[in-house]
Amino acid sequence: MPDPNGTLEGFSFILGGLPGMEAAQFWLAFPLCAMYVVAVVGNCAVMFVVKTEPALHVPMYFFLCMLAAVDLVLSTCTVPKLLSSFWFDAREMGYKACLAQMFFIHSLSGVESTILLAMAVDRYVAICHPLQHSAVLTNSVTAKIGLVAVARGAIFFLPMPLLVNRLPFCGSKVLTHSYCVQQDVMHLACGNRMPNIVYGLAAILAVMGLDSLLIFTTYVMIIKTVLQLPSRQERLKASGTCVAHVCAVLVFYVPLIGLSVVHRFGRGLPLLVHVTMGNVYLLLPSVLHPLVYAARTKEIRSRALKAMKITCDKDVKALG
Numbered sequence: 001m002p003d004p005n006g007t008l009e010g011f012s013f014i015l016g017g018l019p020g021m022e023a024a025q026f027w028l029a030f031p032l033c034a035m036y037v038v039a040v041v042g043n044c045a046v047m048f049v050v051k052t053e054p055a056l057h058v059p060m061y062f063f064l065c066m067l068a069a070v071d072l073v074l075s076t077c078t079v080p081k082l083l084s085s086f087w088f089d090a091r092e093m094g095y096k097a098c099l100a101q102m103f104f105i106h107s108l109s110g111v112e113s114t115i116l117l118a119m120a121v122d123r124y125v126a127i128c129h130p131l132q133h134s135a136v137l138t139n140s141v142t143a144k145i146g147l148v149a150v151a152r153g154a155i156f157f158l159p160m161p162l163l164v165n166r167l168p169f170c171g172s173k174v175l176t177h178s179y180c181v182q183q184d185v186m187h188l189a190c191g192n193r194m195p196n197i198v199y200g201l202a203a204i205l206a207v208m209g210l211d212s213l214l215i216f217t218t219y220v221m222i223i224k225t226v227l228q229l230p231s232r233q234e235r236l237k238a239s240g241t242c243v244a245h246v247c248a249v250l251v252f253y254v255p256l257i258g259l260s261v262v263h264r265f266g267r268g269l270p271l272l273v274h275v276t277m278g279n280v281y282l283l284l285p286s287v288l289h290p291l292v293y294a295a296r297t298k299e300i301r302s303r304a305l306k307a308m309k310i311t312c313d314k315d316v317k318a319l320g
């Protein structure tokens with residue numbers, strides 16, 4: 001254990017488990033693993049279908065590919081370690097590895113928030129200004145938006161691990177969650193945590209808070225335009241193109257808001273509630289996003305089924 005003014009070389013954290021359910025962790029890891037497999041297969045399938053189908057090479061599906069890639073990386077940088085902790089009791093995580101995981105979790109969440117905002121803008125232009133859509137949101141502009149999303153996430157959330165790195169750790173090294181986030185790690189420090197608290201809150205509000213407000217404003221304008229359409233069929237068709245995105249937004253922001261509220265105002269809640277909310281926030285979007293878009297987007301669903309049919313036919317021929 002390092003002293004307050006000493007080096008953190010060789011220091012490590014102990015990842016938390018499920019409080020009060022330690023005996024059941026081994027078996028609970030199996031459904032978590034199944035969810036992770038669904039997330040990996042689903043997001044890879046979305047990216048494969050969009051990549052192999054030229055008809056889907058439009059901004060809406062490029063943004064969906066970006067969302068799938070972020071979900072895939074976010075779940076992969078956290079869930080395998082969580083599973084090894086539950087199955088093999090491999091709960092130790094090195095200090096630098098913990099800071100790296102912290103950066104990826106927070107920055108990728110920021111990237112995902114930006115992409116969801118970009119998808120909302122895409123729906124706004126497509127519905128409110130359909131004649132300008134192809135001119136405004138070109139493939140080149142879409143790629144630049146993706147780069148801006150990555151840069152924005154990195155720039156806003158890189159200071160988080162840097163601010164944690166300045167803190168001395170001289171007490172407990174057991175984390176609440178099975179992964180590293182700033183709210184959890186900084187509470188183990190024995191130095192002045194106020195800069196971490198202030199910057200963490202400011203970064204969340206400047207990225208996720210602002211994005212959610214802009215998404216809400218965008219949909220207010222979309223609803224206003226949809227209600228002005230002359231026929232009921234046109235209104236249903238226009239609103240139908242937004243259902244999948246609205247579900248994706250809710251899947252991302254509801255667990256995020258719930259986790260933030262629990263961290264800041266739920267000190268009296270059982271520790272299991274904090275841990276469960278954290279796991280839901282990490283896994284739920286990665287699992288549900290591809291399922292939502294497969295269920296609500298005919299192009300994705302039909303091409304995925306077509307690809308599966310071709311694969312099955314090839315397997316049957318090979319066996320024959």
